[in-house]
Amino acid sequence: MLATGVLEAIAEPNRRQILDAVRVRERSVSELVDQLEMSQPGVSRHLRVLRDAGLVAVRSDAQRRLYRIRSEPLRDLDEWLEPYRAEWSDRLDALGRHLERSRPEQLSEETS
Amino acid sequence: MLATGVLEAIAEPNRRQILDAVRVRERSVSELVDQLEMSQPGVSRHLRVLRDAGLVAVRSDAQRRLYRIRSEPLRDLDEWLEPYRAEWSDRLDALGRHLERSRPEQLSEETS
């Protein structure tokens, strides 16, 4: 089930940046501080929100805390979107739409 | 591109209820008031947020305003999710995962 906390968490642009970073690979807090050009307490607070929403997990490596993505809540969001997908799939079947989503740069739309 | 306003809009539970309602069919403000058990100004304010985020559109019918869904912003959200989908698709290819998403009730999970 989709929790409100997940949406509140990803509604914040800095937190989306953090998610984008930890999706690629594990990141320490200081790596995120450098990358986001934000104060360390600021990053830690955002990480707290993401952790509470279940969007990241942590492991310890000496003094460092390494954060990684947890995709389950995003999967819930994906499922929440399902009934709305019919709105833009409409007369296209969902399979075709999915394939189009997988290759977005296939068609040029600047000719019209 | 995914606008922050879209996520802020759908982060509010009452607004998700409104979206769920207008997705099925057009709704007047008073219909939404009845359904959500919320004050009329409250509903209008939420509709304003949804409209600003591009998530609903309005048309006039006499004094009534009929709101309907606009799925484009949700499609942007769907696209934002795309790179994360790899996290839960992982060794399943995206096509298979999509088909599973389309028939979620296929398997019983209560036997374990």
Place this chain on the structure above:
DNA sequence: CGCATATATAAGCACAAGCACATATAAGGC
């Protein structure tokens, strides 16, 4: 143990969000 590094939390402030209540605008019917 004492210091350095890495991270988390606390306190104070500015600002935005949601709500309730009141009021303004708009359209229809007489």
Place this chain on the structure above:
DNA sequence: GCCTTATATGTGCTTGTGCTTATATATGCG
């Protein structure tokens, strides 16, 4: 034109969020 119905907007209040600075906790090293 006036009254009713339908919807939008303004105001004041309370609460929550993010940011900054300072401090606390935790681990490693000598």
